[in-house]
Amino acid sequence: xxxxxxxxxxxxxxxxxxxxxxxxxxxxxxxxxxxxxxxxxxxxxxxxxxxxxxxxxxxxxxxxxxxxxxxxxxxxxxxxxxxxxxxxxxxxxxxxxxxxxxxxxxxxxxxxxxxxxxxxxxxxxxxxxxxxxxxxxxxxxxxxxxxxxxxxxxxxxxxxxxxxxxxxxxxxxxxxxxxxxxxxxxxxxxxxxxxxxxxxxxxxxxxxxxxxxxxxxxxxxxxxxxxxxxxxxxxxxxxxxxxxxxxxxxxxxxxxxxxxxxxxxxxxxxxxxxxxxxxxxxxxxxxxxxxxxxxxxxxxxxxxxxxxxxxxxxxxxxxxxxxxxxxxxxxxx
Amino acid sequence: xxxxxxxxxxxxxxxxxxxxxxxxxxxxxxxxxxxxxxxxxxxxxxxxxxxxxxxxxxxxxxxxxxxxxxxxxxxxxxxxxxxxxxxxxxxxxxxxxxxxxxxxxxxxxxxxxxxxxxxxxxxxxxxxxxxxxxxxxxxxxxxxxxxxxxxxxxxxxxxxxxxxxxxxxxxxxxxxxxxxxxxxxxxxxxxxxxxxxxxxxxxxxxxxxxxxxxxxxxxxxxxxxxxxxxxxxxxxxxxxxxxxxxxxxxxxxxxxxxxxxxxxxxxxxxxxxxxxxxxxxxxxxxxxxxxxxxxxxxxxxxxxxxxxxxxxxxxxxxxxxxxxxxxxxxxxx
Numbered sequence: 001x002x003x004x005x006x007x008x009x010x011x012x013x014x015x016x017x018x019x020x021x022x023x024x025x026x027x028x029x030x031x032x033x034x035x036x037x038x039x040x041x042x043x044x045x046x047x048x049x050x051x052x053x054x055x056x057x058x059x060x061x062x063x064x065x066x067x068x069x070x071x072x073x074x075x076x077x078x079x080x081x082x083x084x085x086x087x088x089x090x091x092x093x094x095x096x097x098x099x100x101x102x103x104x105x106x107x108x109x110x111x112x113x114x115x116x117x118x119x120x121x122x123x124x125x126x127x128x129x130x131x132x133x134x135x136x137x138x139x140x141x142x143x144x145x146x147x148x149x150x151x152x153x154x155x156x157x158x159x160x161x162x163x164x165x166x167x168x169x170x171x172x173x174x175x176x177x178x179x180x181x182x183x184x185x186x187x188x189x190x191x192x193x194x195x196x197x198x199x200x201x202x203x204x205x206x207x208x209x210x211x212x213x214x215x216x217x218x219x220x221x222x223x224x225x226x227x228x229x230x231x232x233x234x235x236x237x238x239x240x241x242x243x244x245x246x247x248x249x250x251x252x253x254x255x256x257x258x259x260x261x262x263x264x265x266x267x268x269x270x271x272x273x274x275x276x277x278x279x280x281x282x283x284x285x286x287x288x289x290x291x292x293x294x295x296x297x298x299x300x301x302x303x304x305x306x307x308x309x310x311x312x313x314x315x316x317x318x319x320x321x322x323x324x325x326x327x328x329x330x331x332x333x
Numbered sequence: 334x335x336x337x338x339x340x341x342x343x344x345x346x347x348x349x350x351x352x353x354x355x356x357x358x359x360x361x362x363x364x365x366x367x368x369x370x371x372x373x374x375x376x377x378x379x380x381x382x383x384x385x386x387x388x389x390x391x392x393x394x395x396x397x398x399x400x401x402x403x404x405x406x407x408x409x410x411x412x413x414x415x416x417x418x419x420x421x422x423x424x425x426x427x428x429x430x431x432x433x434x435x436x437x438x439x440x441x442x443x444x445x446x447x448x449x450x451x452x453x454x455x456x457x458x459x460x461x462x463x464x465x466x467x468x469x470x471x472x473x474x475x476x477x478x479x480x481x482x483x484x485x486x487x488x489x490x491x492x493x494x495x496x497x498x499x500x501x502x503x504x505x506x507x508x509x510x511x512x513x514x515x516x517x518x519x520x521x522x523x524x525x526x527x528x529x530x531x532x533x534x535x536x537x538x539x540x541x542x543x544x545x546x547x548x549x550x551x552x553x554x555x556x557x558x559x560x561x562x563x564x565x566x567x568x569x570x571x572x573x574x575x576x577x578x579x580x581x582x583x584x585x586x587x588x589x590x591x592x593x594x595x596x597x598x599x600x601x602x603x604x605x606x607x608x609x610x611x612x613x614x615x616x617x618x619x620x621x622x623x624x625x626x627x628x629x630x631x632x633x634x635x636x637x638x639x640x641x642x643x644x645x646x647x648x649x650x651x652x653x654x655x656x657x658x659x660x661x662x663x664x665x666x
Contacts, residue, residue, distance in 0.1 A: 003434045005436070012462055015443055023455070023456035030456060036425070038423060040373050048423075050460055050461055054464070089371065090369065096385055096470065101336045103339060106349075118356065122356070123353050123357045123358070124352075124364070125369035125381070126381060126383065129344050130341065135470075137470045141383060
């Protein structure tokens with residue numbers, strides 16, 4: 001059977017993960033969350049996450065500047081540490097480059113990588129450089145640490161929890177659309193492009209949310225909430241309800257959607273790469289948490305739905321009525 | 334300037350490492366040793382190492398079985414933990430695969446990866462699977478820990494130290510030669526092939542050596558002692574003397590070298606990928622350490638030279654006379 005048949009999650013669930021269950025010690029979390037978790041003392045745990053970016057699968061060399069690619073390669077990993085509520089400690093960069101590439105490209109890549117490293121005070125402590133015949137290949141790993149008491153697992157969601165996000169949805173997908181359709185770059189489309197090419201990971205938000213007892217489960221929005229919320233629902237054995245009219249979308253996305261006839265709901269739900277956090281919060285503590293969040297970050301913590309007992313799966317609602325087809329859901333707006 | 338001009342070490346030393354010096358905290362070791370080192374308590378340190386393997390650069394798909402590639406991908410990283418004297422804790426595997434590959438290939442890859450994981454009791458705790466348009470790309474990371482008092486850095490070598498290796502040199506390079514020249518596979522060439530395709534990392538040896546006070550610097554032999562010893566010499570500011578007649582070489586390598594007219598000295602010094610440990614030991618403690626090593630592992634700790642004050646660089650000696658050309662050095666045997 002071809003690998004394309006069983007896909008990424010199939011490979012992980014059927015071929016890779018089952019083999020290692022016996023080797024994983026008690027209190028250690030392996031495959032199946034944003035990061036692995038290894039306790040290093042009574043109080044603290046060590047986190048690790050890693051992501052591979054392959055040219056022509058994850059990016060096109062002539063559609064992303066080296067600076068942006070360097071920035072983004074680190075950002076997507078910091079976002080996974082953020083999703084656990086961890087403090088990133090160090091990063092590791094492996095890169096395979098075709099021999100005929102210019103040193104200047106790598107300098108620009110490192111400039112982007114370093115700008116984010118400095119902002120988050122995360123040193124690059126190691127890695128590997130090698131040659132690759134055709135494609136640029138990048139693998140970044142990030143280690144972090146956190147208080148064991150504050151760990152927010154995908155499986156920690158509870159019935160009744162309010163589902164929230166820490167920022168707008170769909171901007172990154174809109175930016176990708178601008179690239180793919182070669183749309184003109186102006187101030188509006190530029191904002192979407194920035195969200196796609198240099199997404200800023202919500203590390204401070206993750207750290208802050210993890211310290212709140214009312215916050216139960218967290219994950220970062222890398223594949224789109226339609227897919228990422230499913231991970232929480234599966235791990236927690238719950239059902240999700242998402243209110244389409246509550247999905248936060250930027251004015252830029254709404255404007256471009258009108259001009260180019262995009263369905264912003266599809267971009268917000270399935271587009272992915274927003275790298276905001278998706279969080280579930282105890283209903284009694286939502287108001288207070290959202291108010292403190294606003295005070296602390298001067299931004300909203302957006303409620304977009306809630307969780308219930310039931311078969312894992314998402315119901316999309318508009319005016320409290322179920323919407324089965326997002327295309328239709330949008331036409332109803 | 335093209336990347337091929339400045340090479341891997343040039344990229345690391347000129348483009349990557351300098352940028353991060355300021356971000357690296359006290360007592361933390363970043364780029365420049367086999368692993369990064371982060372203290373996690375008064376007594377213990379956290380280690381991390383990572384290696385990228387790209388098809389057509391590091392391996393040819395039709396010349397290495399999936400099982401062997403899985404085994405080797407992990408082995409080369411465990412070897413870096415061994416070189417610090419650390420205890421490996423967990424591994425992380427990122428793999429990019431062309432879509433038309435068979436799931437069975439991945440199953441075999443994981444079987445090799447898991448066999449070594451089980452032998453060393455190191456669980457796979459995470460990673461990434463993705464598609465790659467053309468080439469198979471593998472990135473493995475391994476975390477480990479160790480007593481801070483036992484860390485063996487490349488910079489810890491001292492004048493007068495005896496230089497030793499924990500196993501034969503050149504077998505892996507001989508195995509590569511068998512593959513490249515498509516030589517017949519028999520019991521003898523098979524032993525060399527095994528050393529090349531499924532090298533066994535010297536983790537126990539590293540742990541044991543690190544506990545010995547007389548052991549100063551360690552590194553694993555990945556590029557060949559001619560290159561790897563240079564790293565120790567540069568980091569410690571010393572000069573090295575290697576006695577060619579002391580280099581341990583297997584009977585298999587010697588036999589194949591005679592048949593196919595290889596220069597075994599070149600293979601032993603420059604071939605690389607032996608994944609034995611290269612160790613420097615205080616001269617007063619060498620005899621006792623070597624005797625205990627023999628008793629513990631039922632194998633030799635081979636002395637192959639010594640260190641001196643002076644400009645970093647290696648002098649090769651035969652019958653205590655300098656040999657400038659290894660080709661000639663071999664003809665003198």
